[in-house]
Amino acid sequence: MSVLGAMIHKAGAGPEPIPHKELTVDNLRDALKFVISPSAKHAASRMAKEIHSEDGVTRGVESFYRHLPLLNMRCDLDPSRLAVWWSTDHCLKLSAFAAQTLADAKQLDMDSLDVHRTKDYNSRKQVSDPVSGGASAIFWTVTHYYAGIAEIF
Structure with a gap:
C-alpha cells in the first residue's frame, strides 16, 4: 500500500489505495466516484489549506539540524x-x-593530521526516473543499514 495514498485516504480526501494486482474496472470506477464526491473535495480543500499554511522551509531546516x-x-x-x-x-x-x-607548542605535527569528515555524501548521483530513484534509495538503505549500526560502536 502506498504511504501517500494511505495518508490521503486517512484524511478522507481519497479512496483506500488499490494494490495494482487487485485493480479492476469496477474498483477503479468506485475510486473515481469517491474522488469527485463532496466529502472528498471538502477533505482535499482542508488538506490544501493545511499544506499552504505550513512553513516547509523552516521545518526542513529544523529537521536537517535535528539529524546532524x-x-x-x-x-x-x-x-x-x-x-x-x-x-x-x-x-x-x-x-x-x-x-x-x-x-x-610543538605537541603535534600538522603533516600527521587527516581531514576529518563526519560523513561523505555523493551529491552527483544521477537518477533517471522515480522507480529507479526509489529502488536505489531502498537498495542503499538496505546495504548500508548494518554498516551504520557498526559505526555507532
Whole structure:
C-alpha cells in the first residue's frame, strides 16, 4: 500500500489505495466516484489549506539540524568548535584552532593530521526516473543499514 495514498485516504480526501494486482474496472470506477464526491473535495480543500499554511522551509531546516551527527562534528578539546582534523596518533578530532595551537607548542605535527569528515555524501548521483530513484534509495538503505549500526560502536 502506498504511504501517500494511505495518508490521503486517512484524511478522507481519497479512496483506500488499490494494490495494482487487485485493480479492476469496477474498483477503479468506485475510486473515481469517491474522488469527485463532496466529502472528498471538502477533505482535499482542508488538506490544501493545511499544506499552504505550513512553513516547509523552516521545518526542513529544523529537521536537517535535528539529524546532524553533532557529537562526531565537535572538536574533542574544545566542543564549541567544529572538528576539521583527525589525529590518528592522539585519537582526537581537532578544530583548526586546536590543531594550530598544538602545532605551535610543538605537541603535534600538522603533516600527521587527516581531514576529518563526519560523513561523505555523493551529491552527483544521477537518477533517471522515480522507480529507479526509489529502488536505489531502498537498495542503499538496505546495504548500508548494518554498516551504520557498526559505526555507532
